[in-house]
Amino acid sequence: MNDIKLISDETPQEVKKYNLKIEQLEVGKSGKVGILDVELKENNELKTVITKQFSQVPLQIQRAVYPENSLPGMAYLYIISPSGGILQGDRYKTDIMMKNNAVSHITTQGATRIYSMNSNSASQMVNITLDENCYLEYIPDQIIPYQNSRYYQKVNLNIHDNATLIYSEVLTPGRTAMNESFDYDICYLRTYCKNQNDKFRCLENMKIEPKKYDMKTKGVLGKYNIVGTVYVLTKKDKIQKLDEIINEKIEKSELITSGTSILPNESGIIVKILGNNTEDIFEKIYHIVKITRREILNAEFTKLRKN
Template sequence: MERYHESPLKITKTFGEPETNGLKLYMMDVSPGLMDGDHYKVTIDLEEHSHLIVTNQSFSKVHPAIGDGAKTDYQFNIGENAIFEYMPEPTIPYKESILRACTTFHLATGASLLYCDITTPGRTHRDEIFQYKHFSATTEVNHNGRRIAYDHYQLIPAIHRHQDVGVLEHYTHQAVFWIFSPQANGSLLQLLRQLFPSFAESRILAGASLASEQGIIVRMLGLSVWELQQSCDQIWNVCRDKLWNYPPCQLRK
């Protein structure tokens, strides 16, 4: 494994997952978080038949901005028959913050991807609910050079009517779980939908659909970050079991 990083980003020591022959990688940000003017760039390349699980050590914090705000550009290249599981901690956009995030995945033949993205409305314990200036997140998935999924979420609370019927309504937190694999089919979709009644008991609204090609996308709205995290963990466990007969992943933080 070859790696290179520059401050404030840091790649920690890797850990093996003996049950799957996978490798766990933790990315750290040694700064207080994303500051005004920051532009983070991350690229990860997986060789064929490799298995990598990536997370970070804590929530991504986006600090107030008086300029253009912060940007992130993350690109992941997943080789033939490789497995990539990307489970970052949720994002917290502080009051008056600006973030433009772009995440791109390139999948080769037989490659698999699990990706969970959770967004909060701000520092809820300080009653900072949708008080950021601008938040946008673009996610793109390509398979053998052809785009098979694209999503652009943008919210400017000062001008967007996000509490209207059919938008976020009374919900404050949201999550998207991306599943791409040659085995991601209607059978897996039905198994995931069977989880939704229990999600509703946790005040979560969830929906799932097949992507245009070998993929499933699950969207969830909730009222707390921990409830969404629990639901995403359940989805992750089902996917690991049904796609590859893997046990739940244990991440230490």
């Protein structure tokens, strides 16, 4: 189960060049390969439950909880890791499959911390598959790349045209409390989406090498340090209205700015959010979740407290 050739084989050359021999635990050793495989289905009681599950430390998932009064069958899941962060040589793979009208909200226990590296890189692959009429809010915490870290993440979204996914990612400049800001070597985030017939829906590559390029120039981040991205993938007949509501309701200010674009063939919406405070970014993300859930499920969203 710890064969993750798919991850390393798809790692871009810009990241692969860092993959030298590790003096500590090498790639593929026990504790270096995290695997999580989860399947969710709606049962006869209209409750979304985990029907299949496999995990290999350092990736685990807590059992489902059901905190929403307006959606009592909606499963909330937390992805957890006892390691506290991602080290050089770590290779993670997460597979989430949703079938039979499953409805879920998935998040993480805390930020994805990418520790400092001197001889290798780290990579993570996330595969999310939604069958017809399934609904998922996948809202992980922020990515924090430490000084001299190298990280590659590929997210494969296989989303039915009649399903709904809200997927977000937030990238910070590093450990600002330790006076680190854009001191990592590379952070390469790739998101690819197709439908149930393997028809292309969208693709985004975000390759950041802050030691080579000034991230604070105009046209890049300017006065901001944190970038958030939200994908809303849903039925075509919902896209225009959702885009209008999001643009109307997501207020802009001097502290934060955002903008939306409709994806090719009206297959979804992408929202970019820039700011200097992760809480401000997530407030906007949760607002987008609230808007989308109301439009798609006619239900209210209650922001969870993780502390």
